[in-house]
Amino acid sequence: MSEEILENCIKAVKIGEKLGCDQVECFSSLTDSINVTVKKGEIKIAKKVIDEGFGIRCVVNNSIGFSYVTNPNEIENCLKKAYKQAKSATPDSEFKSLPSKTKYQHVYGIFDENIVNLSVEEAVKIIGEVLKEDFLLDKRIKSINITFSLGKHVIAIANSLGIEGFDEGTFLHFDSSIVVEENGKFNSSEDFYESRTIKNFQPTIITKNAYEYAIKGLNKIKIQSSKLPVILDPIASFFIIGMSLKLALNADTVQRKRSFLSNQIGNKIANEKFTVIDDGILEGGLRTFKFDAEGSPSSRNIIIENGILKNYFYDSYTANKEGKLSTGNAVRGEGGIWSFRDLPRIDSRNLIIKEGSKSYEDLISEIKRGIYLKTTYDYPNVVTGEFSGMINEGFLIEDGEIKYSLLQAGIGLNLKETFQKIIEISKEAKWFAGASLPYVLIEQANIAGE
Amino acid sequence: MDILDKAIDFALKLGAKFIEAKYVRQSQLSIRYVDGSLRSISSGDDEGISIRIFMNGAWGFGAGNSIETEQVFNLVEKAFKMAKTNSERIKEKYELKYSKSYKARSIIKTKIDFDNVAIEEKVDLVKEIERSMFKLDKRIKSTNTNYNENKDIIHVKNSLGNDVYKEENYLYLSSTAYSLENGVRGFGRESKGGVGGFEIITEKNALEIGESAAKKAIEQLRAKSVKAGKYVCILDPIITGVFAHEGIGHPAEADSIVEKNSVLEGMLGKVIASEQVTIIDNPLIEKAFGYYEYDDEGFMARPRKIIERGILKEYLNNLETASILNMNINASSRADSYLNEPLVRMSNIYFEKGDMSFDEMVGEVKFGIYAKGFHYGYVIPSNGQYTFKCEYGYIIEKGGIKHPIKDISLTGLILETLKKIDGVGKDLIIESVGFCGKEGQWVRVGDGGPHVRVSEIVVGGLE
Numbered sequence: 001m002s003e004e005i006l007e008n009c010i011k012a013v014k015i016g017e018k019l020g021c022d023q024v025e026c027f028s029s030l031t032d033s034i035n036v037t038v039k040k041g042e043i044k045i046a047k048k049v050i051d052e053g054f055g056i057r058c059v060v061n062n063s064i065g066f067s068y069v070t071n072p073n074e075i076e077n078c079l080k081k082a083y084k085q086a087k088s089a090t091p092d093s094e095f096k097s098l099p100s101k102t103k104y105q106h107v108y109g110i111f112d113e114n115i116v117n118l119s120v121e122e123a124v125k126i127i128g129e130v131l132k133e134d135f136l137l138d139k140r141i142k143s144i145n146i147t148f149s150l151g152k153h154v155i156a157i158a159n160s161l162g163i164e165g166f167d168e169g170t171f172l173h174f175d176s177s178i179v180v181e182e183n184g185k186f187n188s189s190e191d192f193y194e195s196r197t198i199k200n201f202q203p204t205i206i207t208k209n210a211y212e213y214a215i216k217g218l219n220k221i222k223i224q225s226s227k228l229p230v231i232l233d234p235i236a237s238f239f240i241i242g243m244s245l246k247l248a249l250n251a252d253t254v255q256r257k258r259s260f261l262s263n264q265i266g267n268k269i270a271n272e273k274f275t276v277i278d279d280g281i282l283e284g285g286l287r288t289f290k291f292d293a294e295g296s297p298s299s300r301n302i303i304i305e306n307g308i309l310k311n312y313f314y315d316s317y318t319a320n321k322e323g324k325l326s327t328g329n330a331v332r333g334e335g336g337i338w339s340f341r342d343l344p345r346i347d348s349r350n351l352i353i354k355e356g357s358k359s360y361e362d363l364i365s366e367i368k369r370g371i372y373l374k375t376t377y378d379y380p381n382v383v384t385g386e387f388s389g390m391i392n393e394g395f396l397i398e399d400g401e402i403k404y405s406l407l408q409a410g411i412g413l414n415l416k417e418t419f420q421k422i423i424e425i426s427k428e429a430k431w432f433a434g435a436s437l438p439y440v441l442i443e444q445a446n447i448a449g450e
Numbered sequence: 451m452d453i454l455d456k457a458i459d460f461a462l463k464l465g466a467k468f469i470e471a472k473y474v475r476q477s478q479l480s481i482r483y484v485d486g487s488l489r490s491i492s493s494g495d496d497e498g499i500s501i502r503i504f505m506n507g508a509w510g511f512g513a514g515n516s517i518e519t520e521q522v523f524n525l526v527e528k529a530f531k532m533a534k535t536n537s538e539r540i541k542e543k544y545e546l547k548y549s550k551s552y553k554a555r556s557i558i559k560t561k562i563d564f565d566n567v568a569i570e571e572k573v574d575l576v577k578e579i580e581r582s583m584f585k586l587d588k589r590i591k592s593t594n595t596n597y598n599e600n601k602d603i604i605h606v607k608n609s610l611g612n613d614v615y616k617e618e619n620y621l622y623l624s625s626t627a628y629s630l631e632n633g634v635r636g637f638g639r640e641s642k643g644g645v646g647g648f649e650i651i652t653e654k655n656a657l658e659i660g661e662s663a664a665k666k667a668i669e670q671l672r673a674k675s676v677k678a679g680k681y682v683c684i685l686d687p688i689i690t691g692v693f694a695h696e697g698i699g700h701p702a703e704a705d706s707i708v709e710k711n712s713v714l715e716g717m718l719g720k721v722i723a724s725e726q727v728t729i730i731d732n733p734l735i736e737k738a739f740g741y742y743e744y745d746d747e748g749f750m751a752r753p754r755k756i757i758e759r760g761i762l763k764e765y766l767n768n769l770e771t772a773s774i775l776n777m778n779i780n781a782s783s784r785a786d787s788y789l790n791e792p793l794v795r796m797s798n799i800y801f802e803k804g805d806m807s808f809d810e811m812v813g814e815v816k817f818g819i820y821a822k823g824f825h826y827g828y829v830i831p832s833n834g835q836y837t838f839k840c841e842y843g844y845i846i847e848k849g850g851i852k853h854p855i856k857d858i859s860l861t862g863l864i865l866e867t868l869k870k871i872d873g874v875g876k877d878l879i880i881e882s883v884g885f886c887g888k889e890g891q892w893v894r895v896g897d898g899g900p901h902v903r904v905s906e907i908v909v910g911g912l913e
């Protein structure tokens with residue numbers, strides 16, 4: 001398999017050169033996955049999906065054309081399309097070159113035979129067992145929704161400058177959401193798990209977390225608008241801090257001056273407790289591969305060190321513009337599956353917010369009055385550096401204890417100020433969407449209530 | 451297609467009760483401009499097979515890019531095993547049933563095939579749109595425009611006799627403009643599209659997209675924030691369409707009824723809106739973006755009267771939900787590609803026109819809001835609580851349209867708002883070009899309506 005997928009890429013590159021491309025790249029991916037969906041407490045559908053294809057970039061006179069195809073017999077036709085598109089495009093004077101031939105270091109812990117060997121019946125059985133748990137007999141449960149997917153993801157790349165790469169990893173995603181109802185009042189909660197391996201996968205515990213928070217949140221109160229300290233749960237850390245970093249440190253956004261963190265290298269942009277590493281070669285990392293989505297070597301980069309901004313996320317295009325080396329941050333598609341259907345774009349790899357020393361229980365116990373923010377699904381605006389969103393799931397902390405859940409409250413933050421106000425970070429961290437996220441204490445935020 | 455027959459025979463031999471085999475080929479080309487320069491030209495060709503097998507209330511699904519017999523049989527075997535293992539655990543068992551099967555070729559006509567127009571011509575068109583936005587006003591600081599053309603071929607066959615071959619081509623163009631003046635920012639969006647070929651876009655209507663987006667962005671610069679409170683609201687055809695789609699269409703999708711996650715559960719035959727309200731979802735509107743003649747399970751499309759003169763009449767059903775609920779299939783099954791199973795979806799949903807003119811509608815308002823354009827929003831299906839953020843709007847005072855306003859977010863409960871509709875215009879427009887997302891699948895949809903007046907909506911938001 002490995003030889004064949006890379007061989008096809010190398011062949012495609014040779015055809016592209018013959019066609020007259022100045023530079024040509026062929027990226028191929030194969031995703032072979034099993035997916036089980038539970039709705040209303042029953043397994044509604046189980047799926048087996050094999051998705052394989054080739055994405056080709058042709059460069060002619062500094063113009064780029066991109067085309068993809070799923071049928072390997074149509075690769076030549078695909079190259080012709082990409083070539084024709086490049087000829088029709090306007091040259092990009094900022095484009096210098098695709099990445100050149102290089103060596104990759106080996107990465108570890110990203111492939112688990114047990115995931116590949118798991119049969120579809122076994123996958124169904126794992127979820128079937130979760131649904132038998134006693135706590136799910138609680139009459140207040142209105143709905144149990146689960147999605148479980150696992151499989152392997154194989155990638156290969158070749159270009160006319162000698163890049164040749166092959167790598168493969170496995171993945172497992174689990175998402176459990178529980179809706180409860182009591183005396184006409186509804187609440188829901190959700191918990192997630194993702195890993196390269198099946199070894200420590202405990203679907204019952206994840207489902208139980210969702211259940212417990214769903215019940216805990218039934219008791220809702222409205223609060224007055226005020227300024228309060230906020231503890232971000234790892235999921236909320238992702239949507240507020242993680243997304244801010246992903247969007248604002250993208251070198252393309254920075255170069256176009258559309259980021260509030262443009263021109264800030266060397267400056268103290270956050271509290272000294274705040275250190276961020278982006279690691280494309282992390283052992284077992286969900287976003288670990290030997291190379292990035294255009295064949296640049298993956299690497300470990302310090303992004304923010306004790307509050308000081310050290311680096312942005314670069315692909316080869318943005319790195320060439322500044323005469324730098326790519327940081328290996330070219331990805332394709334969404335969610336860690338690099339699809340042949342997509343052009344490369346910039347994103348973080350394994351984004352790690354470095355843990356602190358206190359336990360999250362201690363963080364909560366030290367708050368007299370504040371907010372524990374579990375989920376918000378709003379995004380930061382990195383042009384203005386503002387975050388304003390609904391509190392999807394949040395609780396009032398009083399005298400060191402998580403008490404009522406919040407009804408119809410919002411949160412507003414100025415991100416620049418917020419980064420300086422990160423005063424504590426927990427020693428526990430959780431993986432979500434390819435990022436390792438601790439609990440984070442923000443000294444003060446605007447809470448919009450009544 | 452031979453391979454579809456082979457797959458069906460093989461599944462029946464294995465012991466499947468129902469199998470559906472589908473061949474899909476999708477080709478697309480997109481051109482993207484940002485800030486007046488070309489960002490990318492990309493294209494793609496997808497080809498694959500999907501297999502769906504049903505056993506006593508459980509589904510197994512297999513999909514792959516190969517159309518070779520060996521690989522397709524492998525998918526059939528996997529789908530069968532999953533359906534079988536699932537069916538042994540499932541508590542609510544049922545059988546699939548329907549009365550009539552269809553054999554058809556549905557080829558939606560195109561006047562100008564995309565392949566007969568040079569890429570250069572398409573690129574120039576997009577470039578002109580971008581240029582027109584910057585030309586309109588110096589305060590336009592940033593823009594983007596996307597051109598996208600698609601050719602879909604779908605051949606679906608099942609073991610109960612459906613055999614439908616479809617060709618559906620469609621195109622859409624959209625522009626966004628961002629304005630800036632003295633630190634105040636605005637933005638505007640516009641799009642156009644349809645099912646058919648390159649004839650959908652002419653130079654004239656293409657340039658209108660850019661101009662309209664840019665004008666909206668400029669208009670926002672002088673808009674004042676609206677004060678929170680309860681207002682008489684006139685909704686423009688775009689928001690009316692969103693209201694029909696989000697507020698009624700999604701809760702009327704019968705999978706949400708089966709899952710007991712819809713505010714419309716148990717409401718069939720009941721009065722749920724004022725008498726002036728009729729809401730229809732109709733796949734057969736040729737000019738609308740959600741046009742189709744057969745759905746992705748191979749059933750013939752027809753209009754669905756969801757609400758007729760205030761009374762809830764019909765849900766949107768596919769093979770699965772109609773079988774569970776013992777209702778009629780009304781061809782509402784759609785999948786975005788061969789990689790996913792079909793779900794219950796809308797097509798073109800709209801408010802039927804009434805008899806009021808826009809001037810009459812505004813003339814009767816002492817103080818209210820005219821809300822225009824849709825930014826984003828959502829509805830909680832289980833209780834019908836909605837939030838819609840509008841692009842911009844105007845204050846209505848003493849029967850006249852006054853100064854522009856922004857940051858308008860409309861909130862309320864769908865079933866309460868529907869009863870407060872006291873005016874429905876005669877100016878029906880179904881031109882929205884949209885993609886509706888559900889469980890990770892995006893399908894093209896249209897929506898619209900006339901201007902609609904609501905006697906009271908809570909206007910407010912986070913700002």
